Amino acid sequence: MIYLDHNATTPLDPAVLEAMLPYLREHHGNPSSVHAAGQAARRGIDRARRQVAELVGASESEVTFTSGGSEADNLALAGVMQAAVAASEPARRELIVSRIEHPAVLEHAAALEARGFVVRRLEVTAAGLVDPEALRALVCEQTALVSVMLANNDVGTLQPVAELASIAHARGARFHTDAVQAAGKVAVDMGALGVDLLSLSAHKIYGPKGVGALVLRRDVALEPQVRGGAQEMRRRAGTENVAGIVGFGAAAELARARLGEDAPRVAALRDRLEQLLAERIPSVTFHGDRQRRLGNTASCGFAGAAGEALVMNLDLGGYCVSVGSACASGKREASHVLQAMGVSDELALSTLRFSLGRQTSAADVEGVVEALVPVVARLREASARAGDRRAAS
Template identity: 50%
Template sequence: MNKRIVYLDHAATTPLAPEVLEVMLPYFSLQAGNPSSIHQLGRAALHALDDAREQVALVLGCTRREVIFTSGGSEGANLALKGVALAQRARGRGAHLIVSAIEHHAVLHAAEALQTLGFELTLLPVDRNGLVQPSDLQTALRPDTVLVSVMYANNEVGSIQPIPALGAICRAAGVFFHSDAVQAAGALPLDVETLHVDLLSLTGHKCYGPKGVGVLYARRGIPLQPQINGGGQERRRRAGTENVPGIVGFAAALSQAEAQRGAASQRLSHLRDHLITKVLGTIPDSWLNGDPTQRLPNNANLGFAGIEGESLLLLLDQVGICASSGSACTSGSLEPSHVLVAMGLTPEAANGSVRFTLGQTTTSDEVAYLLEVLPPMIARLREVSQ
């Protein structure tokens, strides 16, 4: 293994912040009570749960009652889509869903599962930069539409959707609106009123918190059919003994990410732009995937003609650089990225694309190291493929 490790895959997951680990540790041992127990350890756990819920609510600009703790982004998306869709159909409100074509598979597969239950699904197209046009959403809405889901920022190309405009369209039409904001925590504002969202899902491990914990914001009064049956936790919306250490850690990580958002975004944007400019200026037949300006501050998804992205990732790994060819959940697949294909790239161009995502510890020296080793790697791969 290469002694030097340069981690440029923060969109896949982030390391746990030391400060977050510190606040979590007591709830694994000294304060390991069940929040449903009435004794003092149970009450201490419940108090920690309440404090964490308040911390999250402050970041989201909502009430504590609207915060549902989950096991992560995938569960949050499933609870939002299936919970609302099934509850609405039970009330005779319709059975039509709209999601964008570049959603994470947690949303796409949840929507497809609802199709097997008789729901109709419309996939919203995106433009070459990976953006949904509000006019397309307006056109896709039907009288029987019960839910729209469009992600805040794309996990592969980093394009930031016009969520407030899309949410306003849904609100005017009386249609519930969900946004997968997993990639947005610590990078973009999360105030749910400004965003005009009814549901918003987050996960801890994308903002230097623990894996296996997340949040679904559900606006008060939203009909939501539970997807996990059992006890009455989370106001009977999500059964199961609460993951107190994880929840405490999630709240601490989200609060810290929000407090540092402005400075962190400025620093990462500078590094990102330097990386993109240098690559496009020094490597022939290279391009940027995603919107050039409306993109996450840490995301550089770059394409290279005449190569296979997976081969480049292997070469990068040999010199200690960790990157990705797209969504971490499908990185082992030989299929081209559904996101890049939806944006109009050919399968060959999609397979020649690599995602570099920067983070808290990324330095200018690490970016310089990548820029040093990348051009000869591209040239080598092109020579072999000829």
């Protein structure tokens, strides 16, 4: 099986598994316990907190472990908006999000809206970028929080987050960025970005599923969403997922060490993939900004061939790729990201996302194109014939 769906999830790195095993087998203590068993688990969490902080240029006390990227996004939005209403006078009740955020942000924003908060949505350009001037026009004295992702999961576009954050700050608003897809693929430095809150997920960086973090500056007021204990500096109660957190730390350290080597190698393979697709398949469309994007992601439209059928046919040939984003799979809806970029629903539903990773080889890239060429031709022919029949009847 050739796996080209690393934006959906990544395989657990063997070194990460090794780091986790002692915390599944031996160190079973509760990290809140004062005895030796508890303290062994605590030390594992402390090390992981340092490793995760180092991945994003933050300090240890700024890392709050969560159950993943979705919870980190939810905590950022709910926590800041609720605290802002309680603390600011007059109350800041407005939240700004871009239209291409992950559903963890968009659906939580809609839920806040239903509860009386004001939500404003930023449009993106045809290349999938947020225009800083659009934010400047929207942000105001009532804005409590702006949330714009660092890298998009569907098309890989990298947003001008540093500039956006400084625009938000000029109006006294906080800035959150979802860096779930960016971490491990580009250098992420909270200081350079100037953001107040940043979401991460372990399973996108060759760590375990079900663990992530919200990294937040010490002066950010945050209303906890899970109460009932003093864990995570009272920002998120509950006995910690010790082995998961240890794995996240190991994955973060590995990601930092390997970035310089992995990123250019993977980007060269992705460029080769796009070149081969353009050469071998007529009328391929490439979505997303050509420069400002992740090096591992290719979002390609094959007009006239249904995306789901393409995925299933590639799967039969041993290749795992995705239609739109994994979180949207199961639903036959065009990706909201492509829609926001002005791509027609028809083309969006004929779009595949290839996301390459650490193990991807040149043979994998050549193989998937080889497998795709006859499938696209067959599906296009079938859909043209169906169109002819409709026209004749």
